[in-house]
Amino acid sequence: MPPSILTINGATHSFEAGQTILDVALGSGITVPTLCNYKDTTPTGACRVCVVEVEGARTLLPACATQAAPGMVVQTESPRVVEARKMVIELLLASGNHNCLVCEANGECELQSLAYRYQVTTPDFANPPDTPYYYEDDNHMLVRDFSKCVMCGRCVRACNEWQVNQAIAIGYRGAHNKIVARGDFPYVNSDCVFCGECLQACPVGAILDKHAIGQGRPWERRLVRTTCPYCGVGCQVDVHVKDGRMVKVTGADAIPNLGKLCAKGRFGWHFVDHPDRLKTPLIKENGAFREAGWDEALDLVASRLKDIRDKEGPEKIGGWCSARVTNEENYLMQKLMRAVIGTNHVDHCARL
Amino acid sequence: MTNSIAELEDSDCILVTGSNTTETHPVISTFIKRAVKFRNKALIVIEPRRIDLVSHATLWLRQLPGTDIAVINGLMNLIIQENLHDQAYIAERTENFEALRETVAKYTPEYVEQISGVPAADLRRAARLYAQAKAASIVYAMGVTQHTSGTDNVKTLANLAMLCGNVGIESGGVNPLRGQNNVQGACDMGGLPNVFSGYQPVTDAAARAKMEAAWGVEKLPDWVGLTMTGMVPAIPEGKIKALYIVGENPVISEADADHVVKALNKLDFLVVQDIFLTETAQLADVVLPAATFAEKSGTFSNTERRVAPVRQVIAPLGDSRPDWQIIAELARRLGYPMNYAGPEAIFEEIRQVTPSYAGITYARLEAEGGLQWPCPTTEHPGTVYLHRGQFSRGKGAFFAIDHRDPAEMPDADYPLVMTTGRVLYQYHTGSMSRRAPGLEGKAPECRVEITAGDAARYGIADGEPVRVKSRRGELVARALVSPKAVAGTIFIPFHYHEAPVNKLTIAALDPVAKIPEFKVCAVNIEKA
Numbered sequence: 015m016p017p018s019i020l021t022i023n024g025a026t027h028s029f030e031a032g033q034t035i036l037d038v039a040l041g042s043g044i045t046v047p048t049l050c051n052y053k054d055t056t057p058t059g060a061c062r063v064c065v066v067e068v069e070g071a072r073t074l075l076p077a078c079a080t081q082a083a084p085g086m087v088v089q090t091e092s093p094r095v096v097e098a099r100k101m102v103i104e105l106l107l108a109s110g111n112h113n114c115l116v117c118e119a120n121g122e123c124e125l126q127s128l129a130y131r132y133q134v135t136t137p138d139f140a141n142p143p144d145t146p147y148y149y150e151d152d153n154h155m156l157v158r159d160f161s162k163c164v165m166c167g168r169c170v171r172a173c174n175e176w177q178v179n180q181a182i183a184i185g186y187r188g189a190h191n192k193i194v195a196r197g198d199f200p201y202v203n204s205d206c207v208f209c210g211e212c213l214q215a216c217p218v219g220a221i222l223d224k225h226a227i228g229q230g231r232p233w234e235r236r237l238v239r240t241t242c243p244y245c246g247v248g249c250q251v252d253v254h255v256k257d258g259r260m261v262k263v264t265g266a267d268a269i270p271n272l273g274k275l276c277a278k279g280r281f282g283w284h285f286v287d288h289p290d291r292l293k294t295p296l297i298k299e300n301g302a303f304r305e306a307g308w309d310e311a312l313d314l315v316a317s318r319l320k321d322i323r324d325k326e327g328p329e330k331i332g333g334w335c336s337a338r339v340t341n342e343e344n345y346l347m348q349k350l351m352r353a354v355i356g357t358n359h360v361d362h363c364a365r366l
Numbered sequence: 367m368t369n370s371i372a373e374l375e376d377s378d379c380i381l382v383t384g385s386n387t388t389e390t391h392p393v394i395s396t397f398i399k400r401a402v403k404f405r406n407k408a409l410i411v412i413e414p415r416r417i418d419l420v421s422h423a424t425l426w427l428r429q430l431p432g433t434d435i436a437v438i439n440g441l442m443n444l445i446i447q448e449n450l451h452d453q454a455y456i457a458e459r460t461e462n463f464e465a466l467r468e469t470v471a472k473y474t475p476e477y478v479e480q481i482s483g484v485p486a487a488d489l490r491r492a493a494r495l496y497a498q499a500k501a502a503s504i505v506y507a508m509g510v511t512q513h514t515s516g517t518d519n520v521k522t523l524a525n526l527a528m529l530c531g532n533v534g535i536e537s538g539g540v541n542p543l544r545g546q547n548n549v550q551g552a553c554d555m556g557g558l559p560n561v562f563s564g565y566q567p568v569t570d571a572a573a574r575a576k577m578e579a580a581w582g583v584e585k586l587p588d589w590v591g592l593t594m595t596g597m598v599p600a601i602p603e604g605k606i607k608a609l610y611i612v613g614e615n616p617v618i619s620e621a622d623a624d625h626v627v628k629a630l631n632k633l634d635f636l637v638v639q640d641i642f643l644t645e646t647a648q649l650a651d652v653v654l655p656a657a658t659f660a661e662k663s664g665t666f667s668n669t670e671r672r673v674a675p676v677r678q679v680i681a682p683l684g685d686s687r688p689d690w691q692i693i694a695e696l697a698r699r700l701g702y703p704m705n706y707a708g709p710e711a712i713f714e715e716i717r718q719v720t721p722s723y724a725g726i727t728y729a730r731l732e733a734e735g736g737l738q739w740p741c742p743t744t745e746h747p748g749t750v751y752l753h754r755g756q757f758s759r760g761k762g763a764f765f766a767i768d769h770r771d772p773a774e775m776p777d778a779d780y781p782l783v784m785t786t787g788r789v790l791y792q793y794h795t796g797s798m799s800r801r802a803p804g805l806e807g808k809a810p811e812c813r814v815e816i817t818a819g820d821a822a823r824y825g826i827a828d829g830e831p832v833r834v835k836s837r838r839g840e841l842v843a844r845a846l847v848s849p850k851a852v853a854g855t856i857f858i859p860f861h862y863h864e865a866p867v868n869k870l871t872i873a874a875l876d877p878v879a880k881i882p883e884f885k886v887c888a889v890n891i892e893k894a
Contacts, residue, residue, distance in 0.1 A: 155804035178399035178422075207790060208808065209392060224804075240677045241666045243659040244793055246544030247371065247393045248668025250735070253660065253679045260660060260680060268735055270371045270670060276392035278793055281804040283660070286680075288801040290642055292655035293684025303643075303653065308685065308695070315610075315652050316699035318635045322608045328587065332597045332606050335557030336613030336689075337549035339656075340664025340676055342712040343689040344548070344555035345563055346704065347612055350693050352556075353581040354702040358568050358591030359606065362557040364549050365512075365595065365881040366619040366794075 020086040029082045036064055036077040039090060046090050047099070047128055049106075049217045050166035051078045053273070055175040061166045062102045063128065067092045074098050100132050108140040110147070111161035112218075119219030121232040125164060126218075148192070153202040155224055155281045156213060158193075163220035165191050169212035176215075177274060181206040208277040214265055223262045225284070230256035239266055242279040243338065247271065249279050260286060319355065328356030335362040367670045368539035369503060369751040370738070375401045377537040379499030381492075383412035383434065383523070384509025384885075387419055389790040391507070391543045391669075395419065398505070408495050412437060413509065414785075414852040415815075425492050431783050431855055432513060432772040432886045433482035438522045439769065440478030441493045442529055443470040450497035452531030460528050460762040469766035481769060497530050501537040508545060508787070512884040514773045516876040521765040528762045534753035544669040546794065547659075551667035554723070554739070555716070559591030564720035580719045593880040595620070595873065601629040608635040612689060613656065617645040618795035621882035622838050622873040623866055639692060642797045645863055655686040662688035664709040665731065667739070671749070673726050674736035772886035773874035776854070780836060780888035782820070783855040786871060787884075792861035800861065812865035813846035814891070815857040821847045824891055831894040834858065836887055839869030842894045856891065860884075 019026050022039055029038045034057060039046045049061035059076035066077045069087035074095060077088075089095060106112075106125055114120045129135070147161035165184070170193060173182045181204060185194030195204030213221045235254040242249040250266035263283055265275040285291075295311035296303040306314075323331060333351035335344045344362070351360045374380060374397040387395040401407040402422050411423040412434070420426045429437045445451050446467055456463050475486030496502050504527055510519045524533070524540050532538035544550050556563040566573035574586045592600055598620065600606045609630070620626045630636055630649045638650040647653045660679040667673045682688065690712060694704035706712050710728045717724050725741035725748075738748040752758070776783055791809035793799040800806050814832055826832055828847040833840055834856065843858070843865040851857060858867040872887040 153804065154807045175400075175404070177396050178403055202808070207388075207392070208804065238677050238679045239675075240659070240679060241547070241668075241674045243547050243798070245391050246546055246549055246669035247391055248547065248666060248670075248672055248674050248736075249393055250674065255679055258680050270668065270672065270736075271393045272372075274393045274396055277791055277805060277808070278799060278802075279393075282793070282799050282802040284803060285641070285798040285801040286658050286660045287683065288642075290801065291658075291683050291686065292641060292643060292647075292653065293686060294655060295685070296643075296650075296653040296655075298651050308687070311652055311654060312692075312695055312699055315637050315654070316696055318651075319608060319610070319637075320700060322634060326607050329589075330605070330607040332592065332609045334594060334609065334611040334614050334616075335552050335555070337546035337552045338613040338659075339552075339689045340548065340662070340709065341551040341555050341667060341673070341716065342664045342709040343612070343693065344552045344557045345716050346690050346693045346697075346712060348556040348562070349581060349704075350697050350700075350702075351610075352562075352568075352577075352586055353583045354697050354700050356587055358559055358587045358589060359597055360557060360591055361559050361594040361597070362549070362552045363546070363594065363614050363616075363619060364553055364558075365593070365879065366616075366884075 018084055020082055020084065020088060022088045023090055033082050034078055035066060035075070035080050035082050035086070035088055038082050039077060044090060046077050047131070048078055049124055049128070049164060050168055052168045052171050052215050053176055055171035058167055058171070061106070061164065063099060065095060065098050065102070066090045067095050096132065100134050103128050103132055103134045104137045106164045107134065108137045109164060110141060111143060111145070112136060117162065117219040118222045118227055119162070123219060124217035150200050151224070152200050153224070155208050155277070156201060156210065157222040157224050157227065158201070159220055159222065160192065162218050163193065164218055166217060168215040168217060169193060169221060172211040172215035177209050177211045179205070179207050179209060182212065208281065210275060210277070210280040214273065226254070226262040229261045235261055239268075242275070244278040244282060249275055251275065251279060323355055329359070331355050331357050332359035333357070335360060337363050367541040367543075368533060368753060369537065369541055370670045371397060373537040373751065374398055374503060374505070375405060377401060377407060377501055377503040379408040379410065379496050379502040380505060381410045381412065381496055381502065382419060382505045384511070385505055385507035385543055386413075386415070386417045386509070386787060387505065387543065388417065390545065390788050392790065394543060398422070408499060410492050410495055414855060415857060416850045425488060425495060427484045427488055427492055428852070429482040429484050431785055431852070432515075433769065434510060434513075434519045435515060435522050435767055436473060436478050436481040436769040437484055437489070438526050439470045439473040439767070440475060440484075440489050441496065442466070442526055443473045444475065444490055444493035445497045445529060446470065448493070448497075450494065451529045455531030456529070459534070459757065460764060462764040462766070465766040466525055466764040469768060496526070501535055502530060502532050503538055503541060504532075505541045505543060507543040509885060511542070511879065511881055513886065514874050514876050514883045515770060516881045517878040518765075518767045522767050525764050525767075528764065533762060534751070534755065534757070536751060539751060542669070548666040550669060550671065551665070551673070554667055554720075559593055562719070563716060564722050577719060580715070595875055595880045595882060598626055598629045601632050607633060609633055610637045610639075611646065612639045615640075615644040615646045615795040615797060617649070618863055618866055618868060619860065621868055621871040621884060623868040624839055625873065639689060641686070644795065644797050654692055655684065656692065657682040657686045657688045661686070662690075662709070664690070665713065671738045672736040673723070673731065673739065675728075675731045773883055774872050774886065774888045776888045780890050782889050782891060784834065784836065784870065784887050784889040785855060785857050785885045786860045786867050787857065788861065789859045792859065794861065796861040796863065812841075812843040812859060812862035812867070814843050815846045815848045815851045816891070817851040817853050818847050819853055820851070820856070821845060824893070826891070826893055832891050833894040834870065834889050834891050836870035836872070836889045838872065841865040841867060841869060856889065
């Protein structure tokens with residue numbers, strides 16, 4: 015067999031140096047389940063869900079952390095693999111309160127879909143429901159529910175390697191393992207910058223978007239891909255909508271942000287349906303505003319602008335475009351000022 | 367940006383100056399941090415404040431505020447002296463190098479240290495790091511531009527990039543990080559006093575003739591209009607009588623805010639179109655309620671020139687309307703019908719009259735996600751980085767520029783320098799971010815950032831209210847004794863209407879860009 019070829023489930027596949035078995039499998043359209051693998055971060059083999067059988071190897075090997083080698087013969091769903099995977103899933107289910115009924119992650123939980131795929135039910139030896147777990151709900155953005163944490167470590171690598179915010183780590187030892195921010199303080203009192211990458215990375219329901227809790231199941235929500243309204247990076251976001259209302263925002267796996275967001279992009283959208291929003295035109299009379307209809311307000315604006323233009327000249331009128339509105343709207347605004355009013359006093363807040 | 371965000375991760379040396387990237391452009395900062403941490407790339411931070419990026423930096427040059435030109439000239443002088451400049455590139459692609467060489471020659475490391483406080487040895491290391499990198503990228507933001515020497519600061523950075531052959535190559539370039547979602551697009555679309563969309567000058571008869579034909583009007587004005595910072599002082603002089611303001615809050619964001627309020631109150635007629643009754647809208651005669659980004663469709667253009675779709679998520683709240691509908695309705699009432707079926711129809715017109723956008727269509731954006739201008743034809747893939755092979759103007763011009771002091775230097779009465787900017791959890795005048803409970807919860811109030819040494823000198827403890835005064839105004843806010851702060855300098859964010867720092871800032875402008883010097887003015891401080 016020539017170098018850089020291996021066999022997966024009876025078919026040969028070529029690979030490049032440095033690729034793992036998981037890379038080769040996924041690149042060839044072969045599904046190997048994993049809970050801990052996350053984007054372009056260091057594979058850790060922590061969850062053991064991706065174990066595969068490699069001919070000649072004494073034990074099953076984690077596909078995410080095993081380099082592909084020439085001539086390797088790999089089985090991804092052999093009876094031995096399936097048996098081991100079921101045991102891993104069963105142990106993960108036993109490790110916490112994995113009750114899907116009220117879990118936010120229901121429908122997008124990767125552990126749930128693994129349990130379904132391999133038909134594993136919650137085991138008899140699961141932790142009893144009254145086992146105490148840490149529950150952090152002291153800010154308006156993130157909730158951490160450690161009764162759901164499977165210690166896959168995805169959030170840690172998302173934080174340290176993908177966003178490089180270096181705010182969390184795996185703390186303590188053995189059975190006391192826990193995801194900790196510096197000093198094991200709550201996120202809100204730590205180095206955490208609330209980018210929410212941990213939330214996006216979590217395969218289960220251990221980190222939650224606080225505002226979205228109870229606001230709808232994934233299958234009830236519509237996703238709209240749009241562009242973030244904050245800084246100039248232009249992150250692509252997926253807005254989750256239910257019954258005409260925004261529920262949450264997640265980072266879209268697209269250029270330029272590749273799924274990443276910051277606190278503003280992820281948690282800063284509540285201005286949209288804030289009660290302070292202007293909902294009707296206002297006209298000032300005797301120093302106070304009163305509500306008005308569109309026709310009245312627009313007629314007034316048109317007649318006053320026309321008046322000033324005709325009596326004083328178009329060069330006495332200025333129009334400010336906006337770095338917040340769309341290209342189309344900016345284009346129309348300068349067209350209005352130049353072609354209709356006749357002034358080049360057109361600018362926006364680029365300098366501020 | 368001349369280059370693209372994703373290229374940063376492959377840049378051999380990233381020079382960040384005047385950008386607190388982790389707070390103002392957090393997602394771009396992840397590319398910079400990943401380059402350093404996982405790809406062993408060099409990071410030079412030139413910045414007075416100890417920003418978070420400093421902890422990732424290979425080298426930190428801590429210059430005094432307003433001394434950027436001296437530092438960069440010093441780097442160039444060393445690079446030329448040590449023969450590290452790209453002579454082939456300079457000969458082939460640039461002009462006016464001799465003038466640059468003569469000007470920077472006097473910026474010896476010792477002279478630079480005297481002006482900027484940057485140790486000579488650090489300057490040497492930085493010069494070698496930048497010059498010896500195969501592809502080096504310069505990243506900057508308002509810390510460079512918001513000075514009376516802002517234009518010259520940018521030209522100086524461009525000088526440095528060209529000197530080492532870093533413009534027109536992958537992972538190089540001169541990369542301004544634009545601060546607002548569509549500030550790039552507002553410029554591209556002709557939201558400026560001197561150009562139509564695509565930067566076609568209003569003073570160019572051919573450009574005017576083209577737009578007159580496209581818009582069906584007889585004569586477009588041929589004079590260069592005033593900038594925002596020019597319009598405000600023109601109001602009390604009677605030169606501006608009416609303003610139509612869309613999505614801007616100058617009462618909080620403009621320098622010398624008291625003057626802004628006085629000026630706006632003198633207008634015969636003020637219309638403000640916004641999503642909230644902002645501090646500026648409160649001064650208006652008529653307020654028009656606009657829809658937010660989530661309630662309309664269109665496109666934004668990001669800092670890397672990428673035009674990306676904005677898609678309607680929900681229906682406009684109450685009676686609010688998308689800005690384009692309001693503007694079109696107003697045009698109709700002014701006797702100029704604007705009959706667009708929707709944003710796509712407007713975009714089709716933009717394409718017809720804007721060469722750099724000509725190849726971008728809604729269908730392509732739908733299929734390809736986003737496209738970077740210039741994109742002249744529908745077959746063109748978009749432009750990942752600019753000035754490849756040749757500069758837009760032909761030869762890249764070096765500008766010989768000298769350091770000069772900011773407009774207002776500290777003195778006996780106002781002994782501290784004040785700079786302004788953003789914090790991570792807030793955005794601009796706060797009208798959006800302050801209404802998001804998570805963000806507001808993390809940064810609910812204005813804090814005056816000061817060093818422990820200065821705080822002790824003025825008898826101020828962390829968290830105590832302080833009064834900060836400039837020649838133009840004053841504010842009261844609590845002190846934040848911080849390791850980020852610079853000795854002799856305080857930093858105040860401009861998001862908070864309760865402590866509007868722009869009452870204090872100086873409306874001294876860069877002569878070309880008309881940008882105010884937000885990054886240096888003189889203040890004093892006392893316990894409140």
